[in-house]
Amino acid sequence: MFNARSPLIKSLVALPLFFALSHGAQAETVARYGISMTDIPLTTGQPDRGAGGYQFSGHTIYDPLVEWEMNIDSRPGKLIPGLALSWKEDPKDNKKWIFTLRHGVTFHDGSEFNANSVIWNLEKVLNDKSPQFDAKQSAQVRPRIPSIASFRKIDDYTIEITTKEVDSLFPYQLPYFLISSPTQWEKLGKDWNKFASEPSGTGPFRLEKYVPRERAELVKNASYWDKNRIPKTDRVILMPIPDALTRANALMNGQVDMIEAPAPDVLPQLKAGGFKIITNITPHVWPYHFSTQPGSPWADIRVRKAANLAVDREGIVKLLNGLAKPAEGQLDASSPWFGKPSFKPTYDLAAAKALMAQAGYSKAKPFTTKIIVSTTGSGQMLSLPMNEYVQQSLAEIGINIQFEVVEQENLYLHWRSGSKADMNAGKGITAVNVAYVTADPYVGIVRFIDSRAIAPNGVNWGGYNNPKVDGMIDKIRMTFDQKTQDALLANLHEIMVDDALCLWVVHDVNPHALSPKVKGYTQAQHWFQDLTTIKM
Amino acid sequence: MFFYVIRRLIYAVPIALGVTLISFLLVYLAPGDPLNAIAPSDAPAETIAALKVAYGLDKPLPMQYGLWLLRAVQGDLGVSIASGRPVAAEVLAAVSNTLVLAGIAGAIGVFFGCLLGALAGYWHGSGIDRIATFLSVIGVSVPHYWLGMVLTIIFSTWLAWFPAMGAGPGGSAEWLWDYAHMRHLVLPALTLCVIPLGIITRTVRALVADMLDQEFVIALRARGLSNITIFKHVAKNTAPTVLAVSGLQLGYLMGGSILVETVFAWPGTGFLLNTAIFQRDIPVLQGTILILCMFFVALNLIVDIIQPLIDPRMVRA
Numbered sequence: 043m044f045n046a047r048s049p050l051i052k053s054l055v056a057l058p059l060f061f062a063l064s065h066g067a068q069a070e071t072v073a074r075y076g077i078s079m080t081d082i083p084l085t086t087g088q089p090d091r092g093a094g095g096y097q098f099s100g101h102t103i104y105d106p107l108v109e110w111e112m113n114i115d116s117r118p119g120k121l122i123p124g125l126a127l128s129w130k131e132d133p134k135d136n137k138k139w140i141f142t143l144r145h146g147v148t149f150h151d152g153s154e155f156n157a158n159s160v161i162w163n164l165e166k167v168l169n170d171k172s173p174q175f176d177a178k179q180s181a182q183v184r185p186r187i188p189s190i191a192s193f194r195k196i197d198d199y200t201i202e203i204t205t206k207e208v209d210s211l212f213p214y215q216l217p218y219f220l221i222s223s224p225t226q227w228e229k230l231g232k233d234w235n236k237f238a239s240e241p242s243g244t245g246p247f248r249l250e251k252y253v254p255r256e257r258a259e260l261v262k263n264a265s266y267w268d269k270n271r272i273p274k275t276d277r278v279i280l281m282p283i284p285d286a287l288t289r290a291n292a293l294m295n296g297q298v299d300m301i302e303a304p305a306p307d308v309l310p311q312l313k314a315g316g317f318k319i320i321t322n323i324t325p326h327v328w329p330y331h332f333s334t335q336p337g338s339p340w341a342d343i344r345v346r347k348a349a350n351l352a353v354d355r356e357g358i359v360k361l362l363n364g365l366a367k368p369a370e371g372q373l374d375a376s377s378p379w380f381g382k383p384s385f386k387p388t389y390d391l392a393a394a395k396a397l398m399a400q401a402g403y404s405k406a407k408p409f410t411t412k413i414i415v416s417t418t419g420s421g422q423m424l425s426l427p428m429n430e431y432v433q434q435s436l437a438e439i440g441i442n443i444q445f446e447v448v449e450q451e452n453l454y455l456h457w458r459s460g461s462k463a464d465m466n467a468g469k470g471i472t473a474v475n476v477a478y479v480t481a482d483p484y485v486g487i488v489r490f491i492d493s494r495a496i497a498p499n500g501v502n503w504g505g506y507n508n509p510k511v512d513g514m515i516d517k518i519r520m521t522f523d524q525k526t527q528d529a530l531l532a533n534l535h536e537i538m539v540d541d542a543l544c545l546w547v548v549h550d551v552n553p554h555a556l557s558p559k560v561k562g563y564t565q566a567q568h569w570f571q572d573l574t575t576i577k578m
Numbered sequence: 579m580f581f582y583v584i585r586r587l588i589y590a591v592p593i594a595l596g597v598t599l600i601s602f603l604l605v606y607l608a609p610g611d612p613l614n615a616i617a618p619s620d621a622p623a624e625t626i627a628a629l630k631v632a633y634g635l636d637k638p639l640p641m642q643y644g645l646w647l648l649r650a651v652q653g654d655l656g657v658s659i660a661s662g663r664p665v666a667a668e669v670l671a672a673v674s675n676t677l678v679l680a681g682i683a684g685a686i687g688v689f690f691g692c693l694l695g696a697l698a699g700y701w702h703g704s705g706i707d708r709i710a711t712f713l714s715v716i717g718v719s720v721p722h723y724w725l726g727m728v729l730t731i732i733f734s735t736w737l738a739w740f741p742a743m744g745a746g747p748g749g750s751a752e753w754l755w756d757y758a759h760m761r762h763l764v765l766p767a768l769t770l771c772v773i774p775l776g777i778i779t780r781t782v783r784a785l786v787a788d789m790l791d792q793e794f795v796i797a798l799r800a801r802g803l804s805n806i807t808i809f810k811h812v813a814k815n816t817a818p819t820v821l822a823v824s825g826l827q828l829g830y831l832m833g834g835s836i837l838v839e840t841v842f843a844w845p846g847t848g849f850l851l852n853t854a855i856f857q858r859d860i861p862v863l864q865g866t867i868l869i870l871c872m873f874f875v876a877l878n879l880i881v882d883i884i885q886p887l888i889d890p891r892m893v894r895a
Binding site for chain 2: 234253
């Protein structure tokens with residue numbers, strides 16, 4: 043006879059309920075990520091803290107018109123459609139670019155993305171008279187989109203952007219320009235500070251919780267328009283832990299599931315503990331930028347080449363416990379713009395000494411010069427030990443280096459001011475050690491060798507002025523065929539290396555350490571990373 | 579006493595002004611630029627110039643300070659150059675976090691400092707004295723940063739007894755006085771307490787040893803009073819000095835230890851100041867220093883008020 047109170051029936055009823063509830067309770071997957079920054083980058087749309095900031099509060103919450111392909115680790119990424127389905131230059135006027143926008147995309151607040159949203163966001167960072175203008179966001183992105191002269195809406199899903207000059211490299215600037223929700227800004231009383239806590243973009247994650255300097259909790263946007271980039275983890279918690287050893291300790295005792303930039307010293311311990319160390323080719327270089335101004339010892343190409351031949355880069359890689367790759371030029375050799383430079387900056391002490399002898403120097407008859415370096419800082423790797431290594435290497439061929447040691451913030455001031463500025467030339471500083479991203483043709487090559495970018499107009503720090511190079515840059519900007527453009531960029535890089543414009547030491551490999559609980563993470567060959575690939 | 583308190587509060591005004599003025603000038607004397615916090619490293623001159631105007635940094639220094647002061651006296655500490663967040667909210671959140679850490683570290687330091695100091699002073703020259711003196715020397719000599727790292731490696735990484743960093747499983751915004759959160763306090767509080775522990779141990783030891791040689795103690799012994807009663811007399815006489823030293827130590831702890839809070843990623847005033855110094859974030863620096871200065875003044879005032887309650891000979895007028 044059926045008895046609803048019998049233990050068997052109770053169990054049959056309770057079991058599915060139990061499994062349903064327990065499944066529900068365990069359903070959310072969470073990845074806790076210890077990041078090296080002191081604070082969460084700005085969450086209003088345009089992150090601060092350099093290219094590295096984009097992976098945390100940029101390409102997570104927001105989307106650009108043109109994206110960088112980030113979910114591939116076996117080759118360099120390329121430009122792919124983002125909120126713009128396609129883009130093309132106007133054949134009648136190459137300064138004009140037509141962008142066709144994606145239909146059916148909504149912001150996290152439910153409002154619709156369309157041409158008005160793009161125009162509103164361009165005004166937000168480029169027009170200081172617009173009500174939504176935000177000086178902080180503008181400061182972050184304006185230097186990244188220097189080509190834009192004007193813009194207009196053609197229809198609800200088409201916009202036109204006009205560049206100042208013909209510039210085929212313009213699309214490379216657009217992954218930095220992210221789209222915030224105008225509706226959310228209106229709803230929050232037109233207050234960007236409030237927007238920072240309740241941001242709304244179109245990205246694969248929504249910001250659910252934000253505690254400055256402590257955590258940002260990003261939750262999956264299940265209705266994200268790009269089904270390939272729907273996050274594989276329900277929640278990613280970003281936790282700023284600036285001290286490298288503390289980050290490693292937090293990983294080892296299970297407070298976080300993954301960290302960036304583990305200290306080289308703790309690698310053996312992490313590996314022994316079963317943690318995965320992930321590295322990849324990264325568009326980054328750790329160089330000395332030489333002043334080529336009259337009076338600088340580096341004005342002599344033989345001295346520049348000798349310096350490049352005097353440093354044992356493998357030794358520095360060893361110093362960093364393998365967390366670096368020897369540099370053969372400004373770019374990694376796998377870059378499509380590397381080319382075939384005739385000068386190979388490898389370790390050849392005899393050749394270095396011979397070049398120095400031709401220039402009139404030797405270990406017995408050295409010259410002394412000053413290099414400005416930073417104590418530490420983003421991208422600078424193990425700044426002081428690495429610089430001391432280079433110092434000892436160069437002393438072997440008769441180059442005695444004295445260091446002007448400053449904080450990174452101050453180093454940037456010296457960098458922007460250029461080698462001729464009194465704060466540099468006046469102190470006898472003839473080279474600067476600034477490490478940076480080299481992800482696209484402009485930030486990787488052009489800005490350092492274009493004479494029109496000589497400081498203070500840009501960061502051609504050393505004052506390199508080569509009309510042939512300027513002409514090549516103009517030609518590249520007018521070349522819209524990708525293959526031809528890549529070939530011309532490779533030629534430009536060849537000239538840069540053959541002229542030994544810098545002392546190239548190593549490339550960073552963007553190390554991450556992952557707990558065995560992290561089952562998937564694709565590390566792109568870029569500083570932009572796709573956190574949607576994290577799988578627990 | 580009332581007029582004394584009023585007078586002390588009035589004295590606090592020029593102290594606060596002086597502290598904020600000096601900190602303001604120091605930021606400008608240090609090399610670097612506040613705009614580095616918000617401008618990309620390769621920002622062109624026109625962007626920097628536009629930012630200077632937007633943040634009022636193009637104005638003469640006296641005007642910048644005057645404008646800040648004008649807002650500050652109205653309770654508006656401005657917004658952070660780096661983050662855009664209101665400084666008052668930033669500082670208050672950090673102060674409350676540091677208050678938790680400093681309070682616990684201070685309590686441990688004062689309690690064990692008094693205990694060790696009293697034992698060492700009472701048995702002056704004995705083995706206990708030597709152990710207490712050794713511990714106090716270690717306390718004031720060992721670098722905080724190093725000790726924090728060592729404690730973390732032993733108790734967090736090797737033994738997994740305590741977390742390595744942070745202010746609780748959900749961060750400081752969800753702080754609760756329960757086991758899950760207080761576990762996060764153990765290592766930073768132990769690291770931070772060693773300096774007050776060392777200083778208070780040495781102070782109490784010297785005071786007790788000196789007090790036991792005083793004639794009134796000999797007289798008390800001669801009258802046949804028990805050791806406990808004599809100790810109460812000694813404690814009462816040493817208390818005002820110990821209170822003054824403890825107040826100062828708590829004041830220092832409230833300033834937040836930049837190194838300890840950075841090692842443990844504890845979101846207090848030290849962590850905030852560290853970030854603000856590197857970013858040359860003048861409004862945050864000014865606001866934090868002003869609030870901490872007021873804390874220091876208030877703590878000293880409280881100590882001065884309590885001292886006469888313990889020892890009426892110290893009455894203030």
